[in-house]
Amino acid sequence: MPTAPAVIAAGLKGGAASPKTVLVTGASRGLGRALVLELAKRGHVVIVCLRSAEKVKSLESELMAFTPNASSSSAAPPFKHFVADLDVRSDSSVKELAKLVVESGRVPDIIVNNAGTINKNNKFWQVPAEEFDMVIDTNVKGIANIMRHFLPLMIEKKHGIIVNISSGWGRSAAAEVAPYCASKWAVEGLTKSVAKELPPGLAVVALSPGVINTDMLTSCFGSSAALYQTPENWAPNAAQMILNFTVEDNGASLTV
Numbered sequence: 250m251p252t253a254p255a256v257i258a259a260g261l262k263g264g265a266a267s268p269k270t271v272l273v274t275g276a277s278r279g280l281g282r283a284l285v286l287e288l289a290k291r292g293h294v295v296i297v298c299l300r301s302a303e304k305v306k307s308l309e310s311e312l313m314a315f316t317p318n319a320s321s322s323s324a325a326p327p328f329k330h331f332v333a334d335l336d337v338r339s340d341s342s343v344k345e346l347a348k349l350v351v352e353s354g355r356v357p358d359i360i361v362n363n364a365g366t367i368n369k370n371n372k373f374w375q376v377p378a379e380e381f382d383m384v385i386d387t388n389v390k391g392i393a394n395i396m397r398h399f400l401p402l403m404i405e406k407k408h409g410i411i412v413n414i415s416s417g418w419g420r421s422a423a424a425e426v427a428p429y430c431a432s433k434w435a436v437e438g439l440t441k442s443v444a445k446e447l448p449p450g451l452a453v454v455a456l457s458p459g460v461i462n463t464d465m466l467t468s469c470f471g472s473s474a475a476l477y478q479t480p481e482n483w484a485p486n487a488a489q490m491i492l493n494f495t496v497e498d499n500g501a502s503l504t505v
């Protein structure tokens with residue numbers, strides 16, 4: 250069973266004039282990792298969720314590199330990044346994280362539901378049931394868990410944007426990735442339906458990131474994945490787009 254989230258706080262100082270607090274799931278590698286580093290570099294506060302304890306330290310070090318000198322005499326108020334050990338499949342762990350975030354006074358302005366997984370390329374009937382469950386539990390129920398526990402906090406604040414990372418395969422179909430396609434079509438449907446329930450001040454958006462050279466792309470494209478842009482090249486555009494979302498985007502299906 251996934252463990253309860255342990256929040257490892259890195260105390261930091263300085264930052265942009267009006268930094269946003271952005272929670273990103275699945276930030277151990279790939280798009281999530283590149284996105285949190287880009288957001289931190291721009292002076293925003295990140296709540297980083299990953300499920301690899303070993304990667305917590307290295308990510309903390311990298312976040313520190315984008316932080317003004319902690320010993321500076323600057324009068325800027327201190328702020329904190331959180332690096333939380335979280336498996337999005339665990340509803341109880343997400344609930345615990347939401348509690349910790351409230352206690353720290355850091356209800357996110359933006360949540361990016363990025364954590365995701367894909368089945369090994371295979372005909373649908375050759376995908377083991379456990380693998381199908383893993384894809385649905387992560388890509389669909391993981392997002393549901395986060396929205397279940399964080400939307401009430403945002404509703405209370407009358408403010409917040411949730412970005413559900415979808416895929417081109419949430420709007421089209423391909424052979425050998427049926428579980429993944431099914432999960433991303435579900436992300437699109439979940440997003441559009443929840444959008445109709447939100448009160449003023451909030452928005453939920455489905456965002457296809459494009460095609461980027463990550464472990465996931467290598468899994469489905471093989472060596473051709475290397476022909477595509479790196480997460481580091483992708484992150485500035487993605488961060489800009491995500492930071493610019495407004496309530497006008499509620500229910501939209503967009504692409505970086």
Ligand SMILES: NC(=O)c1ccc[n+]([C@@H]2O[C@H](COP(=O)([O-])OP(=O)(O)OC[C@H]3O[C@@H](n4cnc5c(N)ncnc54)[C@H](OP(=O)(O)O)[C@@H]3O)[C@@H](O)[C@H]2O)c1
Pocket residue numbers: 274275276277278279280281298299300301335336337338362363364365366387391414415416417457458459460461462463464465466
């Ligand atoms: N790359 C593309 O071209 C592309 C295209 C369309 C959509 N997307 C979507 O973009 C998102 C990021 O994909 P990526 O390409 O960066 O994939 P990736 O390199 O495989 O990274 C996936 C990330 O999700 C995390 N994760 C997986 N299961 C998790 C769980 N149960 N709880 C918490 N974290 C979990 C992984 O953590 P671990 O290290 O612990 O496994 C990793 O950090 C996904 O939603 C994917 O579907 C990507």
